[in-house]
Amino acid sequence: APAPRAEDLSLGVEWLSRFGYLPPADPTTGQLQTQEELSKAIAAMQRFGGLEATGILDEATLALMKTPRCSLPDLPAVILSRRRR
């Protein structure tokens, strides 16, 4: 798949953080996600949304991120804190 545009990537990272797939961005360290973490988070979101878990921010994934939805996260924060540990 073509590499996602920068704005899609930032939309994707913000979206993934908001709905529990990535740890919330750490404002002090401006924590960057590793590519592997990002890919895992994308794959988890794709599985939850019934898409093929490619780990790539493809069109279908971006479209799903733009679908109206409930504000609550899909994964509870506890998973992330565990991952951070």
Added chain:
Amino acid sequence: QAPAPTRWSKRNLSWRVRTFPRDSPLGRDTVRALMHYALKVWSDITPLNFHEVAGSAADIQIDFSKADHNDRYPFDGPGGTVAHAFFPGDHHTAGDTHFDDDEAWTFRSADAHGMDLFTVAVHEFGHAIGLSHVAATRSIMQPYYQGPVGDPLRYGLPYEDRVRIWQLYGVRESVSPTAQPDTPEPEEPPALPEPPDNRSSTPPRKDVPHRCSTHFDAVAQIRGEAFFFKGKYFWRLTRDRHLVSLQPAQVHRFWRGLPLHLDSVDAVYERTSDHKIVFFKGDRYWVFKDNTVEEGYPRPISDFGLPPGGVDAAFSWAHNDKTYFFKDQLYWRYDEHTRRVDPGHPARSPPWRGIPSTLDDAMRWSDGAAYFFRGQEYWKVLDSELEVAPGYPQPTARDWLVCREPQANSAGSGAGVDGEAGAHARPGQHDRSRSEDGYEVCSCTS
């Protein structure tokens, strides 16, 4: 591992619409009615009761807000996030539900761009009573809005949502599949008993069969659980083969839509193609979505290419996903995809050597084996085998329904008639049903 789900300890919850949508075509009464029906979806099947109040002390405060509204979930204008609710708990926002007032909230609208308020409210109230998001696309609790779910007066929750909320709160008595058989039918007030002559006003029903001394009209695996039907009653076993209740449940109270005069069923099976459940009686059949019959049934069994006279047994074989119908010494192999009987059927000798020539019913089980039932015995054919496993038949009641070894004279004797397992229960079989009092339902879905 998700955190332990939170739930309300109390059963009576108050609600109130504190702020209404400002520029919406939906009037206040419509909004309140939709909230009422969205809450009713959950109270219909759980012991929860919701009542509207006016004061600010409501358990569930409902607001229509925009953008940042002083909680952790600011809205983002039209589209994007449309609503959220807070899980039960001790915090003051527990149960509160917020809808984005920037959305075009609709009701029974063909407008594809609008947001159906009833649909979103059912989802959010699922959170407000303790459910989190799930990935299952059929669930009302999956996070993405997928259009209206239909008429608020007729909407019923998908099966997986029912089971999840039952795990939190148990089942509302009126839909409990193991409700005490002598409890009067809520819809039809029971005929007034004779003036009491020191008899109990509701004499125990005589027709309740006993699971340890009967043979079954139909046996089926439905959504991974086993159902044994006898007359107007059925017993239910969870996926790990535990009897849900020693008491049978009433077919008509759980399987909604069968004619009340139906005194038994001939065969039942779950269609592999769409997981709907098919009931057969005589020359007719009914299709159920979850436990509610679909519109347009009953229909003639000729739809399956079967002759008049009904069927004795029906099941779909895990090995080829074909559906097999049995009547007397004949069987038909039916393809659910082409919806036709395969050529060369009916035939006389079914594929499995050693099964009885006539059957009460058959079913596939989660172990991949096929089970054939007749009288008080059953035969087991292991997955991908074509012959009955050695040592069969075995007693159905002992192995499936928590009964003791059938004694030769146990049929009528007081001592053995209930044959309930006690210290003799076989390994792996609980010697007590989980619901000794035959009241609650414990459904484990995994």
